Amino acid sequence: MDAREKALEQEGAVKERRWICGRCKRPLEVESVPTRYAHGGLLIQLARCPQCGLTLVPKPLAEGRMVDMQKRMEETWNGV
Amino acid sequence: MAVTLDQQGMHALEARCSQDNPPRCQVLCPFNVDIKGVLVQLGKGNAREARKLLQRVLPLPGIMSRICEHPCESSCLRANLGGPLAIGSLEAWLVREEPVAGAGFPVRRKSQTMAIMGTGVAGLVCAADLAGKGYTVVCCHTGTPESALQAQFPKLAEEWDDQRGPAAEWAALAGKVTFREVPALDRALLDELCASADAVFVDASQCDIAPAREACDPLTLLWQEGDSKVCAGGWKETTPTGHTFVSAARSGGEGRTAAVTMERLATHVSLTASRERETRSPAMILDGIEPSPRLVPHEGTLTREEVQAEARRCLECQCLICVKACAYMQKYKGYPRVFARMIFNNLTIAQGIRKANSLIDSCALCRQCEELCPEHFSMADLCLAAREDMVHKGFMPQSAFEFAMEDMESASTDPCLFVHPGTQTETPAQVFFPGCQLTGCRPDQVAAVYQYLADSLPGGTGIYLSCCGIPAHWAGEKKRFEEHVANMKEALARMGNPRIITACSSCLSIFREFLPELESVSLWEVLDAQGTLPAEKKEKPAFPQTLVVQDPCSARYDEGWQKAVRSLARKCGVDVTEPELTGRLTACCGYGGNQWCSDPEAARQMARLRAEGLGGPSLASCIMCRERIADQGVACWHILDLLPFGPASTQTGDQDSTSLSARRAARAKVRRLLTHVLAGEVLPEPVPQARMRYAEEMLRKLEEKHILQEDVEATLAFGERSGAFFEDLDSGHRLTSYRPRTVTFWVEYTQDEDGTYVVHDAWCHRMRVPGAGGEVASTAFAKQTEDERGRISGGR
Ligand code: SF4
Ligand code: SF4
Ligand code: SF4
Ligand SMILES: [Zn+2]
Numbered sequence: 015m016d017a018r019e020k021a022l023e024q025e026g027a028v029k030e031r032r033w034i035c036g037r038c039k040r041p042l043e044v045e046s047v048p049t050r051y052a053h054g055g056l057l058i059q060l061a062r063c064p065q066c067g068l069t070l071v072p073k074p075l076a077e078g079r080m081v082d083m084q085k086r087m088e089e090t091w092n093g094v
Numbered sequence: 095m096a097v098t099l100d101q102q103g104m105h106a107l108e109a110r111c112s113q114d115n116p117p118r119c120q121v122l123c124p125f126n127v128d129i130k131g132v133l134v135q136l137g138k139g140n141a142r143e144a145r146k147l148l149q150r151v152l153p154l155p156g157i158m159s160r161i162c163e164h165p166c167e168s169s170c171l172r173a174n175l176g177g178p179l180a181i182g183s184l185e186a187w188l189v190r191e192e193p194v195a196g197a198g199f200p201v202r203r204k205s206q207t208m209a210i211m212g213t214g215v216a217g218l219v220c221a222a223d224l225a226g227k228g229y230t231v232v233c234c235h236t237g238t239p240e241s242a243l244q245a246q247f248p249k250l251a252e253e254w255d256d257q258r259g260p261a262a263e264w265a266a267l268a269g270k271v272t273f274r275e276v277p278a279l280d281r282a283l284l285d286e287l288c289a290s291a292d293a294v295f296v297d298a299s300q301c302d303i304a305p306a307r308e309a310c311d312p313l314t315l316l317w318q319e320g321d322s323k324v325c326a327g328g329w330k331e332t333t334p335t336g337h338t339f340v341s342a343a344r345s346g347g348e349g350r351t352a353a354v355t356m357e358r359l360a361t362h363v364s365l366t367a368s369r370e371r372e373t374r375s376p377a378m379i380l381d382g383i384e385p386s387p388r389l390v391p392h393e394g395t396l397t398r399e400e401v402q403a404e405a406r407r408c409l410e411c412q413c414l415i416c417v418k419a420c421a422y423m424q425k426y427k428g429y430p431r432v433f434a435r436m437i438f439n440n441l442t443i444a445q446g447i448r449k450a451n452s453l454i455d456s457c458a459l460c461r462q463c464e465e466l467c468p469e470h471f472s473m474a475d476l477c478l479a480a481r482e483d484m485v486h487k488g489f490m491p492q493s494a495f496e497f498a499m500e501d502m503e504s505a506s507t508d509p510c511l512f513v514h515p516g517t518q519t520e521t522p523a524q525v526f527f528p529g530c531q532l533t534g535c536r537p538d539q540v541a542a543v544y545q546y547l548a549d550s551l552p553g554g555t556g557i558y559l560s561c562c563g564i565p566a567h568w569a570g571e572k573k574r575f576e577e578h579v580a581n582m583k584e585a586l587a588r589m590g591n592p593r594i595i596t597a598c599s600s601c602l603s604i605f606r607e608f609l610p611e612l613e614s615v616s617l618w619e620v621l622d623a624q625g626t627l628p629a630e631k632k633e634k635p636a637f638p639q640t641l642v643v644q645d646p647c648s649a650r651y652d653e654g655w656q657k658a659v660r661s662l663a664r665k666c667g668v669d670v671t672e673p674e675l676t677g678r679l680t681a682c683c684g685y686g687g688n689q690w691c692s693d694p695e696a697a698r699q700m701a702r703l704r705a706e707g708l709g710g711p712s713l714a715s716c717i718m719c720r721e722r723i724a725d726q727g728v729a730c731w732h733i734l735d736l737l738p739f740g741p742a743s744t745q746t747g748d749q750d751s752t753s754l755s756a757r758r759a760a761r762a763k764v765r766r767l768l769t770h771v772l773a774g775e776v777l778p779e780p781v782p783q784a785r786m787r788y789a790e791e792m793l794r795k796l797e798e799k800h801i802l803q804e805d806v807e808a809t810l811a812f813g814e815r816s817g818a819f820f821e822d823l824d825s826g827h828r829l830t831s832y833r834p835r836t837v838t839f840w841v842e843y844t845q846d847e848d849g850t851y852v853v854h855d856a857w858c859h860r861m862r863v864p865g866a867g868g869e870v871a872s873t874a875f876a877k878q879t880e881d882e883r884g885r886i887s888g889g890r
Binding site for chain 1: 858859
């Protein structure tokens with residue numbers, strides 16, 4: 015795991031808020047989630063309901079690193 | 095400006111921008127000294143760096159700096175602002191006071207031999223240059239080696255032993271060349287040298303047998319008759335009174351030119367290829383530069399302070415005319431010449447990172463640069479061509495223009511699209527095409543203007559509510575844009591191709607360029623031509639007596655538009671004043687080119703720069719200019735806000751801009767209003783899905799993120815319906831996400847006792863995340879991804 019993904023993990027974990035799954039009422043657990051964008055994929059550590067899989071993307075991640083990653087994937091996409 | 099996206103095309107573009115070109119002083123320097131660079135370093139008190147720059151190109155500095163007539167000064171742009179820079183004195187000071195740093199690079203010895211006939215200044219410069227390149231150099235002279243030079247410049251003999259002066263320079267040269275005393279510099283000697291050396295230089299000031307200047311090729315100084323390996327230079331000049339003398343600058347320059355030719359002769363390289371020096375200096379605007387007096391010469395050496403002060407008078411001649419006026423170029427920290435290179439690299443890169451994507455996608459395509467640049471460099475043409483190329487090749491980032499394209503789509507389809515020939519005839523004489531943004535921001539006025547046109551123009555007036563398609567054009571989406579134009583063409587044909595009256599300068603530019611067979615005109619010209627405006631039913635809106643006019647960038651070439659707006663404003667009792675950049679030179683507000691969407695920060699900076707340029711309450715004739723300038727805190731009225739249309743005006747110049755969501759709602763409203771009037775049909779008003787309330791500042795934040803209220807509402811509804819939400823144990827907030835298209839929206843909310851939903855926060859991202867936005871986690875998603883993969887590879 016490189017430094018970038020580590021940072022993603024921290025942001026994804028949303029330690030500061032106590033979210034639970036509204037459906038299953040279970041606390042969330044951090045998992046490696048395969049996300050996709052443009053023509054690539056990326057594993058991101060995200061908080062997720064262990065029962066139904068409902069997954070949370072917190073605001074700092076969505077508006078911070080995810081934007082950077084999106085941009086990066088757009089820049090390296092070479093049309094193949 | 096024609097743009098060809100190949101190597102040659104890019105070279106042509108780069109050459110158009112003179113920003114990197116040598117300043118006028120350098121153009122006149124026979125040795126191409128980077129005078130500006132030297133002066134900048136001296137101005138910073140960095141004599142060591144200055145000396146290094148000088149050493150690189152000035153031959154025999156200890157001699158040359160004392161005798162050069164400094165032709166550079168004669169064209170210095172400071173001339174009328176306190177006098178030209180004292181370049182000659184500063185160079186002489188620098189050579190005397192500052193030792194040469196380091197030993198320089200060792201040169202590889204070459205096998206060829208070069209012969210010099212005559213050791214005047216031309217011969218010596220030629221010898222020094224060739225020796226510096228590692229050739230064996232033999233200098234033939236009569237008398238003592240230095241006598242010719244001293245005779246040409248008696249001043250040198252007096253200063254011969256000065257600090258780092260001629261004697262030191264001479265000693266260094268003597269270590270690198272061989273001096274050979276000969277009885278005469280004559281024909282026999284020339285024949286001998288031609289037989290033994292690889293190339294020969296004849297110093298015309300010393301040799302009677304030298305050819306006349308006219309007998310030598312001006313570019314190479316090759317003697318055209320005789321042996322084909324002889325160059326000449328250093329001819330004496332004659333004053334009008336018949337006095338002869340040697341010009342150090344000119345002769346030294348000829349020595350250098352000849353040295354280049356001789357090296358090429360010896361190494362069999364083309365004598366003429368890429369030898370023309372750039373003579374076009376960057377354009378400079380001298381307005382507003384304060385004069386400051388030139389250094390006064392005095393006895394004794396200059397002090398460091400005097401040198402620094404004089405060097406600081408240099409204007410550091412460079413162009414940047416276009417950059418100074420464009421916030422976008424300032425943000426990307428460059429100028430068109432380097433941008434062209436970056437953009438070309440971006441388009442041709444096979445592997446690696448496309449660093450210039452944002453540069454290409456963020457230009458406002460406003461063409462101000464094109465008008466300001468003395469060479470009419472057009473970043474707009476360049477960026478538009480690059481965008482079309484990226485779309486064509488499939489490299490265009492999805493995120494760049496998505497919101498703009500969605501806005502266009504929504505304005506051009508149900509429930510906003512509306513085309514009707516009016517009540518008078520199926521083929522009206524004209525059709526009103528207000529433009530989607532004006533309709534979105536001024537719904538009541540737009541409906542009222544239509545009524546007025548329908549009542550007062552002969553032949554019937556139709557209405558056409560839609561986007562003109564310019565966002566797709568700006569986005570480089572050629573195909574989509576062509577389809578849009580084809581649709582409009584068809585709709586207009588069904589109405590019998592009426593004259594198009596539009597209130598938007600962008601729409602007008604599209605009609606004129608892409609539907610030139612149809613007549614199109616601005617609403618302002620039509621209104622201005624009417625003898626009287628509608629009776630003032632409403633109270634007069636309040637606006638300042640004087641307004642600064644903001645011409646829209648898409649009307650910069652449209653004098654009819656500009657005149658009509660000013661005339662109408664005057665009829666409304668306004669005194670119109672002009673900003674510094676106006677009409678053809680007007681600046682963009684940041685809406686053009688979809689800049690607001692692809693680079694909101696650049697767009698804000700554009701708006702700010704423009705608002706500052708306007709400097710006070712202003713008058714726009716494009717509604718986006720109005721909105722964006724007002725957002726910068728400079729009150730701005732739209733021309734329609736002055737005119738007596740619609741209900742009693744509530745519009746004031748400092749009113750905030752209208753949100754994307756509100757604009758959509760307003761377009762649908764105008765359609766409902768006019769459908770009722772024209773077709774007698776009552777369209778249903780939209781029913782909100784739920785009662786919603788937004789926490790403070792939320793609406794502004796949504797707008798900044800380009801999130802629509804309808805997306806927030808749909809997301810919330812999805813969460814409540816599916817039960818797929820999180821709960822915060824501390825605050826009780828719910829959090830849900832929904833992905834209606836290529837964006838996943840997140841909404842954090844609570845519900846009041848009375849059932850109203852309160853939105854506390856919202857955000858969005860483009861990445862697809864299994865388990866979020868309605869996508870099922872794990873297995874189902876893995877399958878979807880495969881389907882998607884299959885689609886992608888199958889489609890190619
Ligand atoms: S102002 Fe400076 S850069 Fe410009 S011509 Fe004069 S010396 Fe050269
Ligand atoms: S934003 Fe306008 S002035 Fe600036 S580079 Fe683009 S077209 Fe030129
Ligand atoms: S105005 Fe701009 S594009 Fe034109 S020469 Fe100057 S820096 Fe280059
Ligand atoms: Zn669950």
